[in-house]
Amino acid sequence: MITVTDARKTYGDFVALDDVSLEIPAGSLTALLGPSGSGKSTLLRSIAGLEDLDGGNVRIDGEDVTHQPPQHRGIGFVFQHYAAFKHMTVRDNVAFGLTIRRRPKAEVARKVDDLLEIVGLDGFQHRYPAQLSGGQRQRMALARALAVDPQVLLLDEPFGALDAKVRADLRRWLRRLHDEVHVTTVLVTHDQEEALDVADRIAVLNKGRIEQVGDPVSLYERPENDFVMSFLGAVSRLGDRLVRPHDIVLERDHATAASRQAAEGAVGPLVAARVDRVVRLGFEVRIELTADDGERFVAQVTRAEAERRRYTAGEDVVAWALRSEEPVGAGPVA
Amino acid sequence: MSTTTQPVGAPPSPAPPSAAPARASSQGGRRRRGGPGGRALGLGVVGLWLSLMVLLPLAALTVRSFDDGLSGFWAAVTAPAALAALEVTLGVSVVVALVNAVMGTLVAWVLVRDEFPGQRVVNALIDLPFALPTIVASIVLLSLYGPNSPIGVHLNATRWGLGVALAFVTLPFVVRSVQPVLIELDREVEEAAASLGASNTTIFRRVVLPSLAPAVISGTGLAFARAVGEYGSVVLIGGNIPRETQVVSQYIQQQIEIDSPAAAAAVSVALLSVSFLTLFVLRVWATLSQRREASTA
Numbered sequence: 188m189i190t191v192t193d194a195r196k197t198y199g200d201f202v203a204l205d206d207v208s209l210e211i212p213a214g215s216l217t218a219l220l221g222p223s224g225s226g227k228s229t230l231l232r233s234i235a236g237l238e239d240l241d242g243g244n245v246r247i248d249g250e251d252v253t254h255q256p257p258q259h260r261g262i263g264f265v266f267q268h269y270a271a272f273k274h275m276t277v278r279d280n281v282a283f284g285l286t287i288r289r290r291p292k293a294e295v296a297r298k299v300d301d302l303l304e305i306v307g308l309d310g311f312q313h314r315y316p317a318q319l320s321g322g323q324r325q326r327m328a329l330a331r332a333l334a335v336d337p338q339v340l341l342l343d344e345p346f347g348a349l350d351a352k353v354r355a356d357l358r359r360w361l362r363r364l365h366d367e368v369h370v371t372t373v374l375v376t377h378d379q380e381e382a383l384d385v386a387d388r389i390a391v392l393n394k395g396r397i398e399q400v401g402d403p404v405s406l407y408e409r410p411e412n413d414f415v416m417s418f419l420g421a422v423s424r425l426g427d428r429l430v431r432p433h434d435i436v437l438e439r440d441h442a443t444a445a446s447r448q449a450a451e452g453a454v455g456p457l458v459a460a461r462v463d464r465v466v467r468l469g470f471e472v473r474i475e476l477t478a479d480d481g482e483r484f485v486a487q488v489t490r491a492e493a494e495r496r497r498y499t500a501g502e503d504v505v506a507w508a509l510r511s512e513e514p515v516g517a518g519p520v521a
Numbered sequence: 522m523s524t525t526t527q528p529v530g531a532p533p534s535p536a537p538p539s540a541a542p543a544r545a546s547s548q549g550g551r552r553r554r555g556g557p558g559g560r561a562l563g564l565g566v567v568g569l570w571l572s573l574m575v576l577l578p579l580a581a582l583t584v585r586s587f588d589d590g591l592s593g594f595w596a597a598v599t600a601p602a603a604l605a606a607l608e609v610t611l612g613v614s615v616v617v618a619l620v621n622a623v624m625g626t627l628v629a630w631v632l633v634r635d636e637f638p639g640q641r642v643v644n645a646l647i648d649l650p651f652a653l654p655t656i657v658a659s660i661v662l663l664s665l666y667g668p669n670s671p672i673g674v675h676l677n678a679t680r681w682g683l684g685v686a687l688a689f690v691t692l693p694f695v696v697r698s699v700q701p702v703l704i705e706l707d708r709e710v711e712e713a714a715a716s717l718g719a720s721n722t723t724i725f726r727r728v729v730l731p732s733l734a735p736a737v738i739s740g741t742g743l744a745f746a747r748a749v750g751e752y753g754s755v756v757l758i759g760g761n762i763p764r765e766t767q768v769v770s771q772y773i774q775q776q777i778e779i780d781s782p783a784a785a786a787a788v789s790v791a792l793l794s795v796s797f798l799t800l801f802v803l804r805v806w807a808t809l810s811q812r813r814e815a816s817t818a
């Protein structure tokens with residue numbers, strides 16, 4: 188378990204971490220999610236001991252490591268740009284943490300072979316990092332970090348330098364790996380899809396503060412404020428509320444809308460709008476609309492729904508949202 | 522696993538792995554190449570220039586050195602005074618080059634990694650030995666370490682004096698070849714080593730030094746070559762004592778003065794061969810240690 192208490196970090200006048208407190212349960216895979224510059228990396232690097240905090244403390248499994256150098260924190264760290272030891276083979280890279288601890292050769296060999304098999308790099312032992320693809324380099328870096336049996340595994344935008352396909356493959360693979368190895372893992376990402384896909388807990392950061400912590404579903408469905416709502420997925424503004432585009436229902440007239448909304452037990456505004464455009468995106472259909480008050484918004488419906496209703500551009504509709512009873516922000520936002 | 526089917530020939534890090542890196546880079550190469558006419562012209566100009574500047578004088582020198590035949594060449598090179606001068610020169614140069622390898626790396630490290638007041642000035646001062654006429658360096662060293670030394674250190678006409686003079690003029694080589702590599706060095710690699718438990722000395726020895734090695738080697742080679750050929754800075758402080766502090770360049774001048782140009786040329790060729798061989802070996806070594814990192818085969 189990692190416990191961060193009132194962590195504070197400033198660069199001159201700039202507050203990178205503003206008294207951040209966070210508890211990361213043992214065995215979890217927690218994502219630190221936030222826009223660029225929100226302090227995610229600073230928080231992760233402070234847990235690792237790669238940054239010194241100006242205030243607050245960090246505990247790993249109960250031990251106060253605030254003033255420990257990274258060498259003594261029992262961590263494994265994976266960097267966005269791999270940080271491979273370029274002059275060493277894959278085998279020597281993975282073995283590094285063990286050889287500097289002067290472990291017996293046979294033990295090192297066995298462990299390295301096991302890890303290379305786990306990360307799918309057996310057969311690449313004698314290559315140099317320059318001879319690997321980006322995805323392979325990152326898996327080598329993961330094996331290298333896992334070789335020292337870290338208490339916690341810290342990943343700083345580990346898939347950020349990879350292209351979309353490899354990124355998606357690798358994060359599912361990381362998820363499976365975590366299910367097997369169960370090491371407490373913290374992953375920094377600015378990609379909400381990545382966080383929702385891989386993590387079992389998400390901490391949303393913004394401007395050096397934590398906005399909300401929770402499991403992916405509750406964060407997505409019950410965001411505590413507009414920032415979390417907008418950051419975790421697409422949003423549309425309907426009247427005075429933020430709603431998910433796929434929660435928006437479009438009816439032909441006000442009366443039908445009102446009765447269906449009542450039947451669903453939903454509350455919230457009924458918004459008269461005009462369809463601007465209907466875009467088919469595979470199995471989903473995106474409908475772009477302009478409300479009476481001039482506000483543009485987007486609704487997302489399934490293909491089946493779209494074919495049943497036959498929305499066309501120029502058509503007048505009334506929109507309401509299935510889910511808007513959750514308090515979104517403190518009242519209407521101008 | 523689907524991710525293992527990635528193309529293996531990725532570009533050297535930290536370039537992002539594109540879908541087809543090999544193809545992309547070969548296209549780039551094709552575009553850069555000029556037409557056949559332009560290439561021939563370029564080769565011709567470079568060939569002519571190098572011939573005029575380097576090859577012709579070397580050939581003339583070599584021909585001159587055999588004026589008295591092979592036996593004359595051999596006699597000139599193996600004359601006791603000539604051998605002694607070669608020995609002094611190479612001996613002191615090797616020591617100076619090695620000292621440079623260590624101190625130059627240290628200076629570069631401090632200039633890149635530390636912050637201290639006056640850093641820019643010190644950085645600019647490193648190039649001074651390049652800018653200063655070497656005879657000026659000799660005068661400075663003589664007034665500092667000569668018979669009237671204000672600090673009471675007398676190195677005049679000793680091998681120490683030679684060493685100090687050569688170390689002064691060769692200072693920039695290692696510093697300036699290591700510095701840019703150090704600036705470009707990825708700090709995250711050191712952080713990764715630290716997170717794996719490596720102490721600072723282990724990080725330096727196992728991670729930093731191997732990356733610096735090619736630069737250190739080539740800088741040291743240049744320093745050595747320069748030391749071997751140095752004349753101006755040792756003229757005054759060296760003392761020119763045959764078999765003690767006389768360096769090859771001084772011996773060669775002496776041969777010219779006593780009107781024996783063939784002997785001068787013969788010793789020059791011998792010196793040249795040693796320098797060239799050293800530079801060549803060091804270059805191969807540096808290339809080998811670099812190739813491992815960059816290889817894409």
Ligand SMILES: Nc1ncnc2c1ncn2[C@@H]1O[C@H](COP(=O)(O)OP(=O)(O)O)[C@@H](O)[C@H]1O
Binds near residue numbers: 229
């Ligand atoms: N060494 C530094 N010096 C000055 N500012 C820094 C330094 N490191 C980070 N910052 C600033 O701190 C803020 C948070 O950085 P970071 O933790 O890397 O954000 P994130 O990982 O969320 O993108 C950024 O605005 C960045 O400019």
